[in-house]
Amino acid sequence: MWRKYYLFAILYFIEFLCKVEENCKGFLERVLPIKINYVEINTEKNIVYHPEYKGVRLDVYAKDENNTRYNIEMQVLKQPALGRRSRYYQSQMDMELLAKGCEYEELPDSYVIFLCDFDPFGERKYRYTFRTICEETEKASLKDGRCIVFLNTCGKNEENIPQELLSFLKFVHADLKESQKDFQDDYVRQVQKSVTDIKASREMEERFMLLEELLKDEHRQGVQEGIQKGELKATREILEMTLERFGQLPKSFLTTLYEQQDIELIRNWIQTALTVKSLDEFISNIH
16 A cells, blocks of 8 residues: 555656656756756656566656756665666667767766665665766766766755755655645645645546556566466475485585576476486486
């Protein structure tokens, strides 16, 4: 139930960002130490169910007057390899521009911003900012124009971030009842009012129905994956028990067994284990 509420709350916020460009501009200026005159928002596919991603992706794409590109992602689950995921998103932005005829030296600055309702690095920071640096000297700068920011609504270093960003992150982290209180911030009040207006729209009802279906698909896929993992674990254990009559199993073989994801191959190994007369014969037959 909490996950469903959080997804809907994030969906409201995406609608808020996309509805009025000034809203998106206000968010970016809160997160980044830059001044923006205006932004243009690409609202295509800001709700996507990605099979490889195994979840719902909620995104906002924008560019400003300097052609700087922004990808804002609402991270609703703690996914593995967030750093590599951010690398993929930035490369996608670059490839899109290069495909349109942009030269390397014309590539604009780009920001990938993750809004997370969990601490992605466990250091209790509200904001983590990453840029490319030189390990040997601070005087050398790559100037590749890339920046990745992770926002953590569960941070603890309140004294190290601007009050306006802190108020916003506390609002995002709040539950349904708490999110309606006064956070003493004009931008948050603007979000709250916009959310109320969006809730009443017919279009949002349709988008909620879409999100409901995506969540159901995600749940079904999760159940199926759980069943498959259980079968794989049980099959490995059957093979171990079958081989235990030969004595203690070598660690190298156990490592190979537990790295193996092909359940049919392990079942074949079980058939082999039932016919051999020694562990050496078994290992020789499966290699």
